[in-house]
Amino acid sequence: MWGSQGLVRRFGDRLVRPGDGRYGAACAVHNAVVERRPAAVVYCRSEDEVRAVVVEAGEAGLGVVVRSTGHGVAGRSVADGAVVVDVGGIDHVAADRRRITVGGGAVWLKTDAVCEAAGVAVTGGTVSSTGVGGLTLGGGIGWLLPSYGLACDSLVGARVVTGNGTVIEADDAATPELMWALRGSGAGLGVVTEFGFRAHPLLPVHGGSFAVDLDRVGDWAGAVAELMSDPVPSTMLGPSFLFRDGVPMLSVDVAMHGPGPRDLARIDALRRLPGIMSDTVRPRSYVSLQTMIDEPSRSGLRSYWTAGYPAMVRPELIVALAGRIRRSPSGRSIVFLENLHGAYTRPPLPTSFPTREPRLSALITGAWHDRADDEANMDWIASVRDVLAPYLSHHDAYLNYSSDQKGTGRPDAPARLRAVRTALDPHGVFV
Ligand SMILES: Cc1cc2nc3c(=O)[nH]c(=O)nc-3n(C[C@H](O)[C@H](O)[C@H](O)COP(=O)(O)OP(=O)(O)OC[C@H]3O[C@@H](n4cnc5c(N)ncnc54)[C@H](O)[C@@H]3O)c2cc1C
Known part of the structure; x- marks a missing residue:
């Protein structure tokens, strides 16, 4: 069993090892597909504690992985046989x-x-x-x-x-x-x-979502594709295909930071389109904007994410994705599009982020409950990927949006x- 007496004394019940009743919960991450058996999970509260754990793991020849929330879909914050340094307690x-x-x-x-x-x-x-x-x-x-x-x-x-x-x-x-x-x-x-x-x-923010009846997506497809290719400068637009209360829909998520009158007018024009089931776009506090699509219940589902960078969005793609979401076997999966523009294209400092060229991101997040449904859901994810494939640029998927994420x-x-x-x-x- 890894962990010196000194470490056991220092961390007490913040050091969890196999055999401990809390071990299963300590190894769990957001994506339930990820089932790993680390040598230990150590909950650190300070940099000194992190150092002590890294040194002792290194001396024992064990690998170390870092975990903050465990959200990463690829599950790289837990690893078989390694020591998990959980930094969730270092949250100043x-x-x-x-x-x-x-x-x-x-x-x-x-x-x-x-x-x-x-x-x-x-x-x-x-x-x-x-x-x-x-x-x-x-x-x-x-x-x-x-x-x-x-x-x-x-x-x-x-x-x-x-x-x-x-x-x-x-x-x-x-x-x-x-x-x-x-x-x-x-x-x-x-x-x-x-x-x-x-x-x-921090400038004034407006935001929210237009929930659109999937039967009227044809009426929205042109406007959404136009806003993705000619973005409103202050605005992040995120059309997503998802379920709310079991109902599949198009949700056009809008976040505006310091919008001018022209920007507001372009988004306001969406209100004239048919099929709006709810409209929550309004001035907000910043925290309200940042939490407007939170859905805490998704942790613990089985997940597979695949992503890419479309070079463009045509109205036909919007209609085709609407057709796909209706067929999601779990009723919990989501297909997100996001437009990447403005300051994204002009990083002020050198970065290792692999590309700034594509202006759109697409993400398919498959999510379901039971292992028995793995195959049906993976088949559905592949079918959505097929719809997107003709639009995708050659650039690798965004690291944070990929189940196949590899480390540095x-x-x-x-x-x-x-x-x-x-x-x-x-x-x-x-x-
Ligand atoms: C519900 C949900 C919403 C998301 N929304 C977005 C979004 O809006 N935009 C976006 O870009 N991505 C989004 N993502 C993807 C997200 O960026 C990745 O899942 C990311 O890896 C999560 O980081 P984490 O620290 O929360 O998770 P973890 O799984 O704890 O960590 C992920 C990786 O980062 C490493 N890591 C974490 N903290 C540290 C640290 N302090 N030092 C060194 N390494 C560290 C871990 O070792 C691991 O490899 C979302 C994911 C989920 C599940």
Whole structure:
């Protein structure tokens, strides 16, 4: 059984190992398909604790993985035989007009609330229970993307515990290569105990969703395709195909940051289209915008996500996707489109996020309850993928949206990334 007496004494019931009644729950992550048996799960509350665990795991020749919320669909925050460093307890957040400081295990809900109180913002996730850690390290698509780019585009500093337990205070002056790697290449570089973001002004926000009757999607397809190819500058538009209360529908999610009258008029024009079952688009507080599509009950479902970057959206695609969602065997899956534009195309700092070229993202999130339904749901996901395939550009799927996500240590990772990783973790402690 891994873990010295000193470690057992120090962590008490925050160290969970096989045989402990809490072990099963400690290994569970958001995606129920992921079933791994780590050597231990250690709940850390401070950087010192993280260092102690990394050093002791390394000395024992065990791998280390980091977990903040366990949202990552690929399940890279747990691994067989490794030590899970759970940083969920390191969740301090502070913000002033220049900088937002966030603990490595904080979630966006807490971060956004602190930011709103300080009158600042940074691009965060569209679901508030998602961790700042994994989302930022993989890029970070969120409602403020047209104004402030990906979450990682605002990352200006980090505290990183390396494979030998050393702490690096990273910034662009001292460690430019590490900052480049942290901005968008994914996890596996170390334990980030603190993120430092550039703070941006928080402008008035409007947002919500138009829930549209699927029988009227033909009337919406042209307008949605037009708004995706010629985006409203202040606005993130996310047409999604999903179920609410068992009813399949098109939900046109809208998030506007500092919209001008022309922007508001273009979105307002949607209200003249037929088939609106509900309309929640209105001025909101920032936290209300950031939580408007939260759906906490999705944790613990079996999931498979696949994604890509469409080069364009035609009305026929909108109609075809509406046809597919009706046939979802689980009634829990979602197909999301998002338009990537504005500041996303002009990152202010060098990033390892692989592309800025495509202007659209597509995500199929299959979600279902029972193992017996795996095949039916995987077949359905493949059928949606077939509908999207003719539209997809050659770029690899967005890391954070892929069940097949590989780590920064993958053999085919770019040489520049491998060099950063090797320098930080020459013995490959982080798996
Ligand atoms: C409900 C839901 C909504 C989502 N919405 C969005 C969205 O709007 N935009 C978007 O871009 N993505 C979104 N995602 C995808 C999300 O970005 C990824 O799932 C991301 O990996 C989650 O990070 P996490 O820290 O919450 O999860 P975890 O599973 O805990 O971590 C994911 C990866 O990041 C690593 N990691 C986490 N924290 C640290 C840290 N402090 N130091 C080092 N490594 C760390 C882990 O080791 C793991 O490899 C969503 C996912 C879910 C489930």
